[in-house]
Amino acid sequence: MKADSNRLLLSGNHAVSHAVKLVKPNVMPVYPITPQTPILELITEFHAAGEMTGEIMTMESEHSAMAAAITASLTGVRVFTATASQGLLLMHEMLHYAAGARAPIVMFNVNRTLGSPWGFWPDQTDSLAQRDTGWIQYYCENGQESHDTTLQAFRVAEQILLPTMVIHEAFYVSHSMEAVEIATQDQVDAYLPEFNPPHRLDPQIGESWGNTVSQIMFQNHRRDMGDAMERVLDVAKKADQELEELVGRGYGIHEQYRCEGAEFIIVTMGSMTGTARDAVDELRSEGLPVGLLKIKLFRPFPVADVREILSGIPKLMVLDRNYAPGTGGILYQELKAALYGLEGAPEIHGYLAGVGGTNISPANIKEMVHSAMGEKPVAHSVWKG
Amino acid sequence: MGYEINEEKVFNSGHAACPGCSEALALRFILNTLGKDAIAVVPPSCIAIISGPQPLSSMSIPVYQTTLEASAASAAGIKRALISKGNNHTNVVAIAGDGGTYDIGFQALSAAAERNEDIIYICLDNEGYMNTGTQKSSATPSMAFTTSTPAGKLSPKKNVPEIMVAHNIPYMATATTGYPDDLARKVKRAMEIKGGLRFINILTPCLAGWGIPDSAGPKTSRLAVQSGMYPLYEVENGESYTLNYGPNGLSVADYVTTQKRYRHLLAEDIELIQAEVDHSWERLQKKF
Numbered sequence: 119m120k121a122d123s124n125r126l127l128l129s130g131n132h133a134v135s136h137a138v139k140l141v142k143p144n145v146m147p148v149y150p151i152t153p154q155t156p157i158l159e160l161i162t163e164f165h166a167a168g169e170m171t172g173e174i175m176t177m178e179s180e181h182s183a184m185a186a187a188i189t190a191s192l193t194g195v196r197v198f199t200a201t202a203s204q205g206l207l208l209m210h211e212m213l214h215y216a217a218g219a220r221a222p223i224v225m226f227n228v229n230r231t232l233g234s235p236w237g238f239w240p241d242q243t244d245s246l247a248q249r250d251t252g253w254i255q256y257y258c259e260n261g262q263e264s265h266d267t268t269l270q271a272f273r274v275a276e277q278i279l280l281p282t283m284v285i286h287e288a289f290y291v292s293h294s295m296e297a298v299e300i301a302t303q304d305q306v307d308a309y310l311p312e313f314n315p316p317h318r319l320d321p322q323i324g325e326s327w328g329n330t331v332s333q334i335m336f337q338n339h340r341r342d343m344g345d346a347m348e349r350v351l352d353v354a355k356k357a358d359q360e361l362e363e364l365v366g367r368g369y370g371i372h373e374q375y376r377c378e379g380a381e382f383i384i385v386t387m388g389s390m391t392g393t394a395r396d397a398v399d400e401l402r403s404e405g406l407p408v409g410l411l412k413i414k415l416f417r418p419f420p421v422a423d424v425r426e427i428l429s430g431i432p433k434l435m436v437l438d439r440n441y442a443p444g445t446g447g448i449l450y451q452e453l454k455a456a457l458y459g460l461e462g463a464p465e466i467h468g469y470l471a472g473v474g475g476t477n478i479s480p481a482n483i484k485e486m487v488h489s490a491m492g493e494k495p496v497a498h499s500v501w502k503g
Numbered sequence: 504m505g506y507e508i509n510e511e512k513v514f515n516s517g518h519a520a521c522p523g524c525s526e527a528l529a530l531r532f533i534l535n536t537l538g539k540d541a542i543a544v545v546p547p548s549c550i551a552i553i554s555g556p557q558p559l560s561s562m563s564i565p566v567y568q569t570t571l572e573a574s575a576a577s578a579a580g581i582k583r584a585l586i587s588k589g590n591n592h593t594n595v596v597a598i599a600g601d602g603g604t605y606d607i608g609f610q611a612l613s614a615a616a617e618r619n620e621d622i623i624y625i626c627l628d629n630e631g632y633m634n635t636g637t638q639k640s641s642a643t644p645s646m647a648f649t650t651s652t653p654a655g656k657l658s659p660k661k662n663v664p665e666i667m668v669a670h671n672i673p674y675m676a677t678a679t680t681g682y683p684d685d686l687a688r689k690v691k692r693a694m695e696i697k698g699g700l701r702f703i704n705i706l707t708p709c710l711a712g713w714g715i716p717d718s719a720g721p722k723t724s725r726l727a728v729q730s731g732m733y734p735l736y737e738v739e740n741g742e743s744y745t746l747n748y749g750p751n752g753l754s755v756a757d758y759v760t761t762q763k764r765y766r767h768l769l770a771e772d773i774e775l776i777q778a779e780v781d782h783s784w785e786r787l788q789k790k791f
Contacts, residue, residue: 144584144587144588145580145583145584145587147576147580172587173583173584173586173587175579175580175583175618176618177576177614178610178611178613178614178617179610179611179614181572181573181576181611182573182575182576182610182611182614183576185569185570185573185576185577185580185611186576186577186579186580186583187580188577188580189544189567189569189577189578189579189580189581189584190580190581190583190584190587191584192567192581193542193580193581193584193585193588194584194588195584195587195588197584211570212570212573215569215570319542319565319567319581320542320565321539321540321541321542321564321565321593323565324563324564324565325565326554326560326562326565326566326567326568327565327566327567327568328566328567328568328569329551329554329555329556329557329558329559329560329566329568330551330556330557331556331557332556335557
């Protein structure tokens with residue numbers, strides 16, 4: 119290791135805390151929940167040691183944490199919070215409220231199974247169930263990506279004025295130790311402009327927020343949110359490129375891995391991507407034309423990009439570590455909707471793989487690819503381990 | 504009390520309250536005492552309606568309308584953001600109804616009190632969910648009719664003023680619109696005591712919900728105090744009690760017989776409420 123290296127051995131969660139320290143939020147309402155807690159613990163340690171300033175609010179619930187995050191943000195300051203699972207669900211009302219208020223809060227969510235029954239396992243249903251709340255959503259596969267994406271999230275949220283959720287999975291990412299290159303303060307200061315919104319709660323300005331509106335005012339407000347969401351695609355790509363120029367790491371809003379000449383593409387989101395990459399390498403070495411598409415930015419869903427990338431590909435296999443009873447895998451639904459009516463659209467196999475945190479190995483994925491290659495897909499998600 | 508009300512025009516005419524509404528009266532003394540260096544948080548309630556629909560506002564300060572259970576957390580978020588920007592002068596006030604305070608908002612309020620957030624929290628207590636058409640809240644007193652307790656409420660009113668005192672907050676006061684100078688003075692006192700959560704419970708008789716004439720708000724408010732149903736007092740730091748106005752010889756019967764929400768009561772019911780009031784007053788008196 120070089121003496122001047124900024125490389126630390128960190129859990130995925132602590133990689134996030136280091137990013138938060140660098141962006142210097144003014145207000146951080148926090149509430150503990152497994153497996154998110156190490157994010158807040160390291161932040162409060164930084165704060166106690168004088169390495170971070172700002173207001174830490176030790177709330178009595180996630181609902182109040184988000185309520186305070188919204189008003190702090192509307193008062194015109196940078197806000198961060200983090201949660202997981204049940205906590206995210208308790209916030210649900212306030213997630214809609216935050217987006218409606220155009221409060222550019224950045225929140226980290228650690229994916230964990232939802233009760234009942236209780237579990238502590240990686241499963242993306244908690245955050246995917248918030249897909250209609252008006253939050254931008256990023257899914258990360260390792261601590262390095264979570265660190266870098268947290269930095270990007272502040273840039274995108276504050277430019278677009280929509281709240282942004284950055285997400286990784288319980289334990290596989292949150293508690294796994296890996297070498298993480300921490301951005302420097304100079305890099306982050308150069309990357310993130312000061313947040314100083316013209317509209318804010320301020321007696322000198324006198325503007326209010328939240329009063330009842332007419333039907334058409336409500337509709338227009340929703341349309342504005344939709345327009346903002348559309349702008350996210352370009353802003354997020356640019357935020358990624360500009361961070362890459364500074365720190366040398368970029369991800370895109372989605373990633374194609376070994377898709378050249380591919381006739382079969384695996385689609386993943388989150389930690390399973392790394393496993394799928396290994397499976398693709400092995401399948402390629404067996405001579406099979408298999409590639410991988412990782413969806414990183416899930417909201418807004420990159421429909422145009424996905425249609426362009428997947429047009430002419432004969433087959434897809436979507437792996438969902440989440441489950442919506444009655445409809446199946448959520449990424450599978452999103453992809454089917456995105457590809458509807460596309461000329462040369464691929465056949466899609468939707469596999470429920472790793473729901474509840476069951477382990478999916480490269481061998482499992484290879485097996486799924488082999489069976490999918492020889493079958494016609496059915497019109498619904500299929501359980502696979 | 505010799506307090507001279509000093510009003511700065513913050514609450515304006517043209518608001519959407521019912522004619523004679525006690526809450527509008529309370530808001531006038533609260534907001535005009537607070538002045539313009541303030542930000543208000545209001546949850547769903549009649550207060551939100553009185554505040555006005557977008558783009559209108561009856562209040563010349565920023566008003567953030569939050570969700571029903573979140574007033575204290577929302578107010579604390581604003582205050583912390585102001586502190587983080589070096590602003591230690593702007594008052595942040597949550598003004599919520601009794602449903603938003605005694606019931607669904609209580610968790611957030613208790614937590615904000617425990618953290619001693621530097622905010623003023625005012626409950627406009629009209630003893631029920633009046634904005635949704637008179638349903639029972641935990642502030643509804645014994646035997647009162649509401650549309651969700653049509654035979655009368657079977658349990659007494661929750662004693663939130665004393666629960667707030669038990670949080671050892673710097674200031675807790677009860678007030679009511681029939682004593683405007685006392686009410687305004689308490690708002691002023693709350694403003695003077697900075698650095699913690701200050702709570703004022705203001706009894707605001709609801710004309711429609713209580714079944715009283717349009718002109719009877721202040722009179723009913725005074726009867727509540729004089730009958731011992733609602734003593735006016737204040738407590739600093741959880742232990743220093745001061746009585747402002749207590750019962751003066753009037754009975755519960757003098758209070759309840761003027762309100763339609765009590766018209767189903769029999770003489771023995773009124774006696775039971777009288778016994779409850781006597782007991783509460785006896786307990787409270789020991790604290791002064």
